[in-house]
Amino acid sequence: MLRTRSAGPERAISRAAPVLVAGCLAALVASACTASNAASGGPTPVRTTPVSTAHTTTAPTSPAPASVAPSSAPASPVPSVLPSPTFAPVVAPASCHPSTKASAVDLSSKQFLFTTKCLGVAAGAPFVIRYRNGGGLGNPTHNVAIYRDPGGLSNVYRGGIVLADTAHTYHVKALPAGVYMFLCDLHPDTMRGYLVVG
Numbered sequence: 001m002l003r004t005r006s007a008g009p010e011r012a013i014s015r016a017a018p019v020l021v022a023g024c025l026a027a028l029v030a031s032a033c034t035a036s037n038a039a040s041g042g043p044t045p046v047r048t049t050p051v052s053t054a055h056t057t058t059a060p061t062s063p064a065p066a067s068v069a070p071s072s073a074p075a076s077p078v079p080s081v082l083p084s085p086t087f088a089p090v091v092a093p094a095s096c097h098p099s100t101k102a103s104a105v106d107l108s109s110k111q112f113l114f115t116t117k118c119l120g121v122a123a124g125a126p127f128v129i130r131y132r133n134g135g136g137l138g139n140p141t142h143n144v145a146i147y148r149d150p151g152g153l154s155n156v157y158r159g160g161i162v163l164a165d166t167a168h169t170y171h172v173k174a175l176p177a178g179v180y181m182f183l184c185d186l187h188p189d190t191m192r193g194y195l196v197v198g
Ligand SMILES: [Cu+2]
Pocket: 112, 140, 141, 142, 143, 184, 185, 186, 187, 191
């Protein structure tokens, strides 16, 4: 019964709401505003204080409400904000001493692991990685990418996706001598190894 009684006044208030809201933005400090805002948005038809006439005489330009902000988000140029990180060097484990004369290396994976975590190629010469995705449960797809840092931030090569139980030969440009990480970009936590270029 309460509802039927309140229907009348509520409708009247909500019709006037746009005007009230505009006025309220200009004078949010006024306590009357909060009351009328509640009436237009919430179900409680609190009819309070006579809506002062001072309200409708809006200030010329009301400060933009915070709720408008999201729509302008895409315009912000993100790249300039990015810091220029100094990359941590890759340090190969003592167990990784590959030949660094190769111009072609073989790499394969099973499930979410590379079957070798240590590759070596010659510095200053293009080389190829003959990769075979050995598949596994769910036929996972993988790729091979090369980074200068262990965190996978500084990419120097990114190979395309290879489907499960298929092979692909990646052609990589010449790299300076050093130790690199090779990762699967899709599963970098488990699929990683060292590429020693020397
Ligand atoms: Cu993967």
